[in-house]
Amino acid sequence: MIPEIGHFALVLALLVGIAQASVPLIGARRNDPRLMGVAESTALAQFGFVAAAFAALTACYVRSDFSVLTVFENSHSAMPLIYKFTSVWGNHEGSMLLWVLILTLFGALVAAFGRNMPESFKATVLAVQAWIAVAFYLFILLTSNPFLRLAPAPFEGRDLNPILQDLGLAVHPPMLYLGYVGLSITFSFAMAALIEGRINAAWARWVRPWTLAAWMCLTLGIAMGSYWAYYTLGWGGWWFWDPVENASLMPWLAATALLHSLVVMEKREALKVWSILLAILAFSLSLIGTFLVRSGVLTSVHAFASDPMRGVFILAILVLFIGGALALFAWRAPLLKQGGLFAPVSREGALVLNNLLLTTACATVFVGTLYPLALEALTGDKISVGAPFFNLTFAPLFIPLLVAVPFGPLLAWKRADLPGVTQRLLGAFVVALLGIAATLAIEGHPVLPALVVGLALFVMAGALIDIAERIGTFRVPLATMAARARGLPRSNWGTALAHFGLGVVLLGIVGETQWGAERIVSMKPSDRVTLRHYDFSFDGTVPRSGSNYRDLVSRFTVRRDGEVLGTMQPAKRTFLSRNSSTSQAALMARGFSQLYVSLGDVSPDGSIVVRIYHKPMVLMIWLGAVIMFAGGAFSLSDRRLRVGAPRPARSAAAMQPAE
């Protein structure tokens, strides 16, 4: 009964969605508030129905109802409860349901909190959002129904893919989808602006918090996925330029560019047409990402589904929405008036440079990802485009961007004084040079990694100087500084934090890739291995069993200069139901660095292949991403952007003079 309720709720969501996709638009045309008002209630109802469908599917998983096909294929009664929850979206059908759940969640949020928008604009936004939802409801109901039943219910399920039986599955896909799908709102805003033929600084102000929220989730989702791969795959790689990773990186790059162009639009009314185009492109890239992952066209490890029908369906959605949006753009964009003028060296100019480089980086990833497919389709030639290509092309685009980052926030609007700003960044240059010198002194040649360390420190110091300059460090008394720091808009703090985080990520990347060390050895109990300053002695192996798996745990005692630092216990995990195994790496943090031990095959003589890595500064990669997320959160809490807070309400406390 429960699956049928879920199925029924999804069909109802489709019907409500169709109403929402049409009635408010007619209302907006006729300026009829009753018809426009339909959007709000239908958006909430849609979310309610999809949430009910999702809850029903979750119930099927939690109760291990193997009469439901997807539950049978992806679950097992002995699985720990947490994985019964997460396996809901650990497969094609369920993940598409999560997709529409998040889509309708954003729609409902706009309906509930988007009070500061004109009624007709809001109605149009929600109608566009409903078009997307309707397309995906049809996709789910026609090709990927998660509620299909099996006639004789099997006794036991086939279990979730072992590699997905991890906490990473609880966090990574929902975060990533919040980001991917969150960009649908910016798309709907862009379409609504084109339909209404009206766009101004207020548009940028409405759309920015949504873009920011999506960007934050995307940032964290990508970082989580990277960390998950890092500890799961057994050799500590954290980015592979896999097409599926690229599919998430492209919307991120576009969303990052959009965040920056929206700043210009909000402050100076410039870059309007470009921002609209970026908003369309960002979500289009999300759709392309969904297509690449879901259609199985790339058949990478992420593709659970390889059904041609699904591929064609998503391709149709893709063509319809991207083509439609771009056509609408080509038709209506010339009507939009251009805004303020600015000199090349100005805050606007810096943000344009940011957009140029980010867009080019995004295009590079796009071409690199799809070129082999296109080439094979057109000429039959098979080529591979992998990590070496992307490293070679991506870095030269990102380095100038990073060099420009500290300058941007210090430049004045309209026309800026570059020598003056350079002078203010003197401290950052000094920090960078010291960093380069120290790196060369400690690590020696080659020079390039040391220069990258310098660049990372330059970006970080630049972010600190941005704040220091704004609160007048060294120029005004401490009390005034504190007062200014409190009065500084949250978005300024957000910018500085996010830029600082970017530097931290870069530092982690250069540390891990340049100065990592590894030992791959065959060990027997009581063997010892030394890596850098660390001594690993293999104490032996013990079996351990969990609810649906058996572990073969190996114990290593780690010493540094004879002093015991602790034990590390990597394991080989065998899943009973699928008779397949995973390698559970052991991690030990040393500051921002990590020791990483994973196990390979056991040979008949009892020795086991052990991989030991020292990963210097590796944690900074993800820490930096978390700092960027925090920067986004700060910015989002800025009064100016707060969703549904139209007028500033100064609290009495803020008026008190600083002590």
Place this chain on the structure above:
Amino acid sequence: MMLHRSKLLVLLFLLVLCWPLAAQAVQPDEMLSDPQLEARARALSRELRCMVCQNQSIDDSEAPLARDLRILVRERLRAGDSDPQVLNFLVARYGEFVLLRPPFEWHTALLWLAPLLVLLAGGFSLVLLARKRRPPAVPPALSAAEQERLAQLTGARPGSGD
């Protein structure tokens, strides 16, 4: 249609084959005793694709084919091949598909030049836009008579400095 399905099945089979469950890659018994040669072998391995896998280098893959290729690379290195010679040997055997960094040729020109082209196109259109939108050029300079009148006007108001 049938053909398509069987192709898919093969792909699925390959996928299962290289599923990185306990991705192992380089084994101790494959490694060369000469650390310099081994380092070269590792660097080369990262440039080579495990052809039965999805987007994995032979350095990352545990598929049997990847292991064969790793051993082959090391054999060639031990035989005294230079890095390009090893790559050429593998391309001759397996085709360009084996290279994760495609060489620059006519059919990859667009791939390699894409970043530059996009950057140039973007930069060029920015310059064009800026030209088009520049405010009317500097107004014509004042004539001598106007200069005089201006001097008269400013001179006539001595107190205008504050």
